[in-house]
Structures are given as structure tokens and as C-alpha cells.
Amino acid sequence: MEIRNHILQGENINFILSPNRGDFYEDGALDTIIIHYTASGSAASAIETLTDIDRQVSAHLVIGRDGQISQLLPFNVIGWHAGVSRWGIREGFNKYSIGIEIDNAGMLEEKDGNFVSWFGKNYPPEEVVKGVHRNHTELSYWHVFPQFQIDVVETVCKMLIEAYKISHILGHEEIAPDRKVDPGPAFPLDDFRARLLPGPHPLI
């Protein structure tokens, strides 16, 4: 796998250009990766939303549960994934960041021993992670991320860090804590960025 002309090349990668996009980044502005989950039943349904001109949302990458990568925007073009967002003194993260959407149903609700997504699909207990969200105090249930999927996200992030001088990896839940809970406690975000970006990372 390699990045050529701001587009990932290699096996298990496809490119579908989303109409939902901004300008090129300003010089030197891109320094952050924002991690999301799709909160959808499949990568295909997430890609449908993220390429729907009426929805006005997008991300650079969608990573399927089988590791399949779909790129929806070149890495030098601003995507529309962060929304109203703030971290440190910085606001409006779209213009500073690459957005990665990971195929995952998100937060699940326990109903009579079943675990149900917001769109009504049941998940078996072996696909459920119990944890306390960093923005909450109570235990809750979350759809598991397969290790292989996490490994693919890590490989892609390593390549982006090398290609684009990325110095921050943040969760959507951290830049929009009042609105967002993705990627949530099933994704090992703190370990992930400690491995990929060792050393101190002061607030922007």
C-alpha cells in the first residue's frame, strides 16, 4: 500500500469520489487525524450516506469490518466529517484534519438480554464491549471493533503520519464532546495514539 497523488493505492482499496467536499487545505494546516465510527449496519450504507449530495457529510476513508478500505476524498481536500468542533484553542476541525470512518454500529442498548443498535439491529454478546465512555460516568454497551480492522486503521494512520506530518490523532468524541460519542470505549484510542505518536502532544 502506498499514497500516490493523495490517493491510497494497493489491494483491498477502492476510490469513490464524494461530492461533499471543501477546498484544498491551506499550506501547513493539515496536522490531525479524526477517528469516527459510522454508526451504520455496513460500510456500503455508510458510503452511500457519505457520498449523498443531500447529506452534506463525507470522510476521507471508510474502513470496513473486513479491512476493505474505501477512499472518498483525496488527502489534500477538506472533508465534512467534524462539524462544530473544538479542542484547545482550535475550532472547526475539518480544515485541519483527515477523517477516518470505521464501520461499526456504535452504542448499543440492552433490551431483555439482546444488544440493539440505534437502527434496530441485534448484536450477539460476543460482538459487544462493555465500558464507560470518556465523556460519561455510567457503564454502557458498544459494538466491538475486530482486531484486524483496528490493525488496518493503524497501518493507514502510520502512512498518513509519514506523508502529512500529522501530530495529533483525536476522536470525534473529544472535539465535539457535547454531541458525539464516536469512536467510543470499544476503540482503543489512547493506546492507539500513544503507539503512533509517542511523546508529549500539547493542546493545539
Ligand SMILES: [Zn+2]
Ligand atoms: Zn464522527
